[in-house]
Amino acid sequence: MTSSFKRVMLVVPPGRCTPEGAFHAVPPEGVARLAAWLRQHGIEVSVVDTLIEGYDNRLIKGKSARYGLTASQAADRVLDWKPDLIGISCLFTCIAPDVMEIAKACKSIEPRIPLVIGGAHAATNSVPILEKEQAVDFVALGEGEQTFMALIDCLRNGGNPSEIEGLTGRENGQIFKGHLVSQNIDLNTLPPPAWDLFSIDSYVEADSPLCGPQGKKRFLPTSWSRGCINACSYCLTSRVWGTGNYQKRSVAHILDEVKTLRNSFNIEELHVQDDCLLADKTWLHTILDALANEHPELVLDFSNGFDIMTLDIETIARMAHAGTRRVSLSLEAGMPEKDLRFIHKRVPLSHAREIIAALHGHAIYITGNFMMGFPGQTIDDMEATVEYALSLDFDKLCLFIATPFPGSPLYAYCERHGYLVEPHNFNDFRFSKGLIQTGEFGPKDTERIRRDGWLRHKTKLFEAD
Numbered sequence: 001m002t003s004s005f006k007r008v009m010l011v012v013p014p015g016r017c018t019p020e021g022a023f024h025a026v027p028p029e030g031v032a033r034l035a036a037w038l039r040q041h042g043i044e045v046s047v048v049d050t051l052i053e054g055y056d057n058r059l060i061k062g063k064s065a066r067y068g069l070t071a072s073q074a075a076d077r078v079l080d081w082k083p084d085l086i087g088i089s090c091l092f093t094c095i096a097p098d099v100m101e102i103a104k105a106c107k108s109i110e111p112r113i114p115l116v117i118g119g120a121h122a123a124t125n126s127v128p129i130l131e132k133e134q135a136v137d138f139v140a141l142g143e144g145e146q147t148f149m150a151l152i153d154c155l156r157n158g159g160n161p162s163e164i165e166g167l168t169g170r171e172n173g174q175i176f177k178g179h180l181v182s183q184n185i186d187l188n189t190l191p192p193p194a195w196d197l198f199s200i201d202s203y204v205e206a207d208s209p210l211c212g213p214q215g216k217k218r219f220l221p222t223s224w225s226r227g228c229i230n231a232c233s234y235c236l237t238s239r240v241w242g243t244g245n246y247q248k249r250s251v252a253h254i255l256d257e258v259k260t261l262r263n264s265f266n267i268e269e270l271h272v273q274d275d276c277l278l279a280d281k282t283w284l285h286t287i288l289d290a291l292a293n294e295h296p297e298l299v300l301d302f303s304n305g306f307d308i309m310t311l312d313i314e315t316i317a318r319m320a321h322a323g324t325r326r327v328s329l330s331l332e333a334g335m336p337e338k339d340l341r342f343i344h345k346r347v348p349l350s351h352a353r354e355i356i357a358a359l360h361g362h363a364i365y366i367t368g369n370f371m372m373g374f375p376g377q378t379i380d381d382m383e384a385t386v387e388y389a390l391s392l393d394f395d396k397l398c399l400f401i402a403t404p405f406p407g408s409p410l411y412a413y414c415e416r417h418g419y420l421v422e423p424h425n426f427n428d429f430r431f432s433k434g435l436i437q438t439g440e441f442g443p444k445d446t447e448r449i450r451r452d453g454w455l456r457h458k459t460k461l462f463e464a465d
């Protein structure tokens, strides 16, 4: 096949949640950044955003709701554009089966167009995916920009994809395995995300309750850094960006992007979705102060879980001054006195009340995130976590069930000890379904404790009204 590999189609997969749950609708930063990078390198890029284009198309099966274009609608849209290469984003385990459906639908019509996937789930399961799914040709591991461009160059020049470090793939029927190339890009060379390829209006209209805009304001997500200084066992961040790898963008680069987002996309609200913002407070304070000065009208939202361990009163004051309206706090199991080997961080709970009071003092909406159901815990431990969570003054409470995402150390541990509930369905890997069964507890316990805790929180808010 001869192709100049000039035209790349990127696909955003559909969404999944519980039928009564929050239908997420957050513009996908990863795809927008990849699109911008490829365009900067002379590639023509188009996007089929199956989630937002089919947001009202809901298919409910048991306890799982799928929303987005169907696989065949997606394939028709993709192939109509006549791409030379197809890239599908696969961040979530719960979406992986839907990604594979789209890949199969595309390949059943156009088997010769190479298809690559990337994102957290894909990156941490590249070999099993290729073993099982003939429709996928390549999987990018971790940071996608340079790997994607290297693949395009390689295909163009008739090279050997197995020589691309961060790529797993299939060649002549054999699977070759790459390895994670961590942080190989200077983040200050990233162009602004290609948001012109997305319908921002539709995301605003969707008004997702959990992580959408506040009051239908025009919003976009951003990340000011990549990676995390921690490596918690249930989290895939270190597997995507590299263990211990943490890189920040410069303040000037961040401010330039904010200016572009304000001027070109008229955004009123910026959703900062970094995993680790408090590792360098001087840097963070400089950004917050600059935003307060240069964009006093801009609303900030930090709903990806602030590390409460290092959050302090001075940072909160600066966040408030910079326009912060919503944060979420990660307290995880809330029981530092227990040996929770699966959480490689300790949360000083005495600190929590002071932090919550300070945030409320600035009228910032607070979501509290807790996680329970790790091997080693007992039912009493989980109930104590819920009691603790309920004793704190959150506007919203998220009680997550510890979920062994394939590719995480937690998954490997559970598999080794026979703790994984079998058979399990990837669509269920969403923090709301119990997937771990130990001698102490099983899915029925975690799901009951979570449901009761959530109902009690709702009752508490109702009574306080």
Ligand code: B12
Binding pocket: 014, 015, 016, 017, 024, 025, 026, 027, 028, 029, 030, 031, 033, 034, 086, 087, 088, 089, 090, 091, 092, 093, 094, 095, 116, 117, 118, 119, 120, 121, 140, 142, 143, 144, 145, 148, 211, 223, 227, 234, 235, 236, 237, 240, 273, 274, 275, 304, 405, 406, 429, 430, 431, 432
């Ligand atoms: C923002 C975010 C969200 C947003 C949506 C993000 C989106 N649509 O893009 C919201 C809040 C909606 C969300 C929801 C959920 N999330 Co979330 N989320 C994140 C977070 C914090 C950042 C993602 C991000 O935008 N990063 C910045 C961009 C630049 O990076 P990126 O998207 O990963 O893209 C880069 C590479 O991955 C790669 N790449 C990505 N796509 C592709 C495609 C191709 C073809 C190639 C070559 C490369 C490539 O290149 C990109 C540029 O370098 C990540 C953690 C993290 N830091 O990655 C968790 C994360 C992705 N989420 C996670 C989870 C579990 C969930 C939920 C299931 C939780 C829940 N129950 O609510 C839901 C699922 C929602 C759904 N399916 O409908 C897990 C996924 C684990 C897993 N295996 O499933 C993660 C990894 C966090 C963790 N705990 O480990 N999430």
Ligand code: SF4
Binding pocket: 228, 229, 230, 231, 232, 235, 236, 237, 238, 275, 276, 307, 345
């Ligand atoms: S601190 Fe948060 S982002 Fe970092 S590894 Fe732990 S759970 Fe993941």
